Structure formats: structure tokens, C-alpha cells
Amino acid sequence: ELRIRPPTNSQRLLVVANRLPVSATRKGDASWQLEMSVGGLVSALLGITEFETRWIGWAGVNVTDEIGKKSLTKALADKRCVPVFLDEDLVNLYYNGYCNNILWPLFHYLGLPQEDRLATTRSFQSQFDAYKKANQLFADVVSEHYIEGDVIWCHDYHLMFLPKYLKERNNKMKVGWFLHTPFPSSEIQRTLPSRSELLRAVLVADLVGFHTYDYARHFVSACTRILGLEGTPDGVEDQGKLTRVAAFPIGIDPGRFIRAIQLPQIKEHIKELEERFAGRKVMLGVDRLDMIKGIPQKILAFEKFLEENPDWHDKVVLLQIAVPTRTDVPEYQKLTCQVHEIVGRINGRFGSLTTVPIHHLDRSLDFHGLCALYAITDVALITSLRDGMNLVSYEFVACQASKKGVLILSEFAGAAQSLGAGAILVNPWNITEVASSIGYALNMPAEEREKRHHHNFVHVTSHTSQEWAETFVSELNDTIVEAQLRIRQ
Numbered sequence: 235e236l237r238i239r240p241p242t243n244s245q246r247l248l249v250v251a252n253r254l255p256v257s258a259t260r261k262g263d264a265s266w267q268l269e270m271s272v273g274g275l276v277s278a279l280l281g282i283t284e285f286e287t288r289w290i291g292w293a294g295v296n297v298t299d300e301i302g303k304k305s306l307t308k309a310l311a312d313k314r315c316v317p318v319f320l321d322e323d324l325v326n327l328y329y330n331g332y333c334n335n336i337l338w339p340l341f342h343y344l345g346l347p348q349e350d351r352l353a354t355t356r357s358f359q360s361q362f363d364a365y366k367k368a369n370q371l372f373a374d375v376v377s378e379h380y381i382e383g384d385v386i387w388c389h390d391y392h393l394m395f396l397p398k399y400l401k402e403r404n405n406k407m408k409v410g411w412f413l414h415t416p417f418p419s420s421e422i423q424r425t426l427p428s429r430s431e432l433l434r435a436v437l438v439a440d441l442v443g444f445h446t447y448d449y450a451r452h453f454v455s456a457c458t459r460i461l462g463l464e465g466t467p468d469g470v471e472d473q474g475k476l477t478r479v480a481a482f483p484i485g486i487d488p489g490r491f492i493r494a495i496q497l498p499q500i501k502e503h504i505k506e507l508e509e510r511f512a513g514r515k516v517m518l519g520v521d522r523l524d525m526i527k528g529i530p531q532k533i534l535a536f537e538k539f540l541e542e543n544p545d546w547h548d549k550v551v552l553l554q555i556a557v558p559t560r561t562d563v564p565e566y567q568k569l570t571c572q573v574h575e576i577v578g579r580i581n582g583r584f585g586s587l588t589t590v591p592i593h594h595l596d597r598s599l600d601f602h603g604l605c606a607l608y609a610i611t612d613v614a615l616i617t618s619l620r621d622g623m624n625l626v627s628y629e630f631v632a633c634q635a636s637k638k639g640v641l642i643l644s645e646f647a648g649a650a651q652s653l654g655a656g657a658i659l660v661n662p663w664n665i666t667e668v669a670s671s672i673g674y675a676l677n678m679p680a681e682e683r684e685k686r687h688h689h690n691f692v693h694v695t696s697h698t699s700q701e702w703a704e705t706f707v708s709e710l711n712d713t714i715v716e717a718q719l720r721i722r723q
């Protein structure tokens with residue numbers, strides 16, 4: 235449920251992200267089913283409860299008729315959400331194409347698509363045009379709902395042109411932009427054909443935010459190297475105009491998880507799961523089925539662990555929740571087949587008539603089911619090849635107050651910078667290292683587990699998404715006041 239309660243901060247916040255926190259499915263001419271969307275961005279944004287917020291974004295559904303558009307707009311209004319309607323062709327070129335086949339892999343160091351060069355160049359241009367067109371449609375909807383004094387907070391790689399298009403319409407708007415993925419080294423950004431236009435469009439924002447200091451540094455150095463602008467400790471300067479660039483590490487709403495695992499029905503569910511897996515240690519992976527999450531590498535590391543540790547064969551189980559995502563993009567379809575193939579092979583190799591070492595699910599769990607699973611886990615295995623932050627690691631820690639399980643975490647996830655002292659950090663590409671870390675985690679003495687958990691628990695409960703939003707918005711307000719003072723001087 236989207237929690238709606240009176241805000242403590244009266245400044246209105248327009249949160250603009252490609253995906254709304256709820257996604258819609260049509261059930262009749264004018265009837266809609268709304269479900270919580272998946273992904274780290276949504277789970278963090280849901281933790282912002284103390285602002286008078288309006289969400290603007292795509293509801294994940296193609297609606298072409300007026301009845302549908304009106305009824306969906308009305309259904310979403312109850313959740314303080316405003317839809318941006320994108321037609322199927324545009325979604326294909328903008329979302330499947332430019333966002334998820336070009337920017338997403340590039341920002342995660344997986345490079346540009348490798349197909350036939352000419353075909354790629356042609357489709358690249360049409361995808362880039364569609365990207366700009368979609369950003370204009372978002373700007374239309376934001377402008378319609380904007381009231382003077384609102385703070386507009388644009389999110390993620392889908393909306394890099396939005397700051398520019400908004401300021402072109404109304405230069406007085408307060409506009410912040412935040413990236414939820416890594417921002418790669420300037421050497422990677424340099425390969426993108428539209429590298430300069432994208433950077434310039436973002437720089438129109440008053441404040442540009444990233445999860446980690448490294449991403450902010452990469453962005454500033456991309457502006458220096460690609461655009462020839464001056465990087466300062468505060469951001470990027472272009473002809474006397476400063477765009478503030480800074481790191482704002484995101485968090486979750488820990489209370490939501492801590493409260494959930496105290497509910498009687500969840501305690502009951504926890505008990506059932508514990509009985510179900512009695513005598514076996516539980517390892518857990520929860521990821522969108524995305525190539526950046528390193529799922530094949532993780533499973534291969536688990537296989538290596540089983541290979542080298544026959545004593546553990548019937549004493550450990552890996553539960554991998556792989557939430558389907560971006561299923562129209564061919565790379566994601568290939569990944570699904572690859573993961574199924576590896577899981578099948580390993581279960582065939584190490585399973586018995588009654589047990590298998592890997593339970594792999596191609597679906598999401600509801601919130602309560604997920605909390606129960608986090609709570610019974612002995613070792614969480616989060617081995618993203620690259621990840622902006624990775625809030626699954628935070629959610630796991632929030633649910634581990636009594637179990638105090640171990641977190642194995644990729645050093646290439648933003649969260650490694652905040653949970654690094656409590657987690658076992660691994661290079662996900664090094665399967666031997668991950669396999670031996672699994673053994674270390676499973677055998678870790680209670681005292682070390684408790685110490686590590688305590689470190690992470692303190693961090694997760696003291697760096698919440700509400701504080702993250704407050705810091706970003708107050709910095710944005712300050713930046714604008716400072717800029718006005720500079721102009722007056």
C-alpha cells in the first residue's frame with residue numbers, strides 16, 4: 235500500500251520517474267488493478283512519507299482510448315499518482331531501446347550493443363529521437379501539474395533530458411535530477427554517440443545527485459573531458475553558471491520491515507519456513523532477472539562450493555528469487571534461458587529424489603512473504619556485477635534483528651561503500667573467491683556474525699530514505715538561494 239498521511243513538510247514535491255510506484259493492469263473498460271511496481275527506485279521512494287508528494291510517471295501499460303485514459307487517471311489520483319501515457323511504438327524505442335538496451339548496459343560497464351554497426355547506428359538515432367520525445371511528454375505532464383514553489387525531482391537514466399525541457403518551459407522551476415544507477419568512468423561515457431547532448435541536458439538541473447562519491451566524480455570528469463567544462467569541488471561550472479553535483483546515498487524505510495516481521499501472521503509464516511528447511515542452512519538471492527545482477531556467476535559459484543564441499547550437499551539450500559523484468563528486451567530473454575539451463579544442470583547434478591540444492595523462482599513475492607524469507611535466511615548472496623546501490627541488501631539487514639545472518643555483497647554495488655564493514659565483500663567475477671566466501675559465511679562463529687550484523691543494522695536504521703529525500707530537497711533549496719545571491723552580487 236502507498237502510505238498516505240499528512241506531510242510534515244508543506245513544500246510540494248513532484249517526483250518524476252519513468253515508472254510509477256504502482257503499475258496498472260486493465261480489468262475492464264474503465265476498471266484497473268493497481269499493483270506495487272518492483273525495483274530499488276520504487277522501494278526507496280515509497281519511504282518518502284513526510285512530503286506533500288505527487289508522483290508523475292508511466293503506469294507500465296499501453297492505453298489508447300479516452301475512457302481508459304480517464305479512468306486510469308482517476309484510479310491513480312487516489313494514490314497521488316499522475317500518469318504519462320506513452321504509446322507502444324514509443325515504449326519500444328524509448329524504454330526497451332534507448333533506456334534499457336543502450337543506457338542501462340552502458341552505465342553498468344557492459345558496453346554498447348554489439349550488433350551489425352550500420353543497423354545499430356540507424357536504430358540508435360531513432361531510439362535517441364524517441365528518448366527525447368518521451369522526455370518531452372513527461373515535461374508536458376509535469377508543466378500541467380506544476381504550481382509555483384514546487385520542487386521537481388527527476389529520477390534516473392530515463393529522464394536525462396527532463397531538466398532541460400522543464401527549464402526551457404519555465405526557468406523559475408526548481409529542478410533536481412538523481413541517478414539510481416552507477417555513473418560510469420568518463421572513458422565509458424565517451425563511447426556513447428549522444429554523450430555531449432545528454433550531459434548538457436542534465437547540467438541544466440540546479441542539483442545533480444548520485445548514490446556514491448565515485449559516481450559523482452565520474453560525472454564531473456565526463457563533463458570536463460567531454461564538454462571541456464570546469465569541474466570544481468562543488469560541481470560543474472559553465473560560463474559562470476554552477477550546477478551542484480553531490481553524493482546522496484539512498485536508504486530504505488527500515489521501520490516498514492521491522493514492523494512487518496513482528497506481525498503474528500508473518501511470525502507464523504517464518505515458523506513454517508523454518509520447519510520446511512530444518513536441518514539446512516538457507517542462502518538467499520533476491521534480484522530482478524537482469525544481467526547486471528550477476529545471477530549466472532552467483533549460481534556457478536554456488537556450484538563450485540558444492541563441488542568442493544561434499545559435506546554440505548544436503549545441509550544447504552539456495553533460494554533464488556529472480557523477478558522477471560524488461561521481458562521484451564532480447565538480452566533479458568537470453569539471460570532467462572541461460573539461468574534456467576544452469577539451475578537445471580546443477581539440480582540434476584547435486585539433487586536427490588527428495589531435495590534440490592537450488593530453488594529458483596521466476597516471480598516476485600509479496601511484501602510479507604519476502605520479509606519472512608529475509609528473516610529466516612542464514613546467508614544473503616548479492617553479487618551484482620555493477621549496481622547503483624542495491625537496496626535488497628538493506629532490506630535483508632533490516633529483517634535480521636534476531637537471526638543476525640551474513641551478507642555476502644559485491645564490491646561493485648554502491649551498498650559496498652556503506653555496508654562494507656559488516657558484509658563479506660566479493661568480486662562477483664571471481665567464482666573461486668565467491669565459493670570460498672560462501673564456506674566462510676556458513677561457518678562463521680556467532681560472535682563475528684553478531685558484530686558484522688550490528689554494524690550494518692545501525693547503518694540501515696540510521697540512513698533512511700526519508701532522510702535521503704530531505705537532504706536532497708534542502709540542498710536543492712539552498713543551491714537555488716545561493717545562485718540567486720550570486721546573481722545579485
Ligand code: G6P
Nearest residue numbers: 253272273274275390414415559
Ligand atoms: C532500476 C532502475 C529503476 C527501475 C527499476 C525497475 O532500479 O534504476 O529506474 O524502475 O530498475 O526496472 P523497470 O524497467 O521495470 O522500471
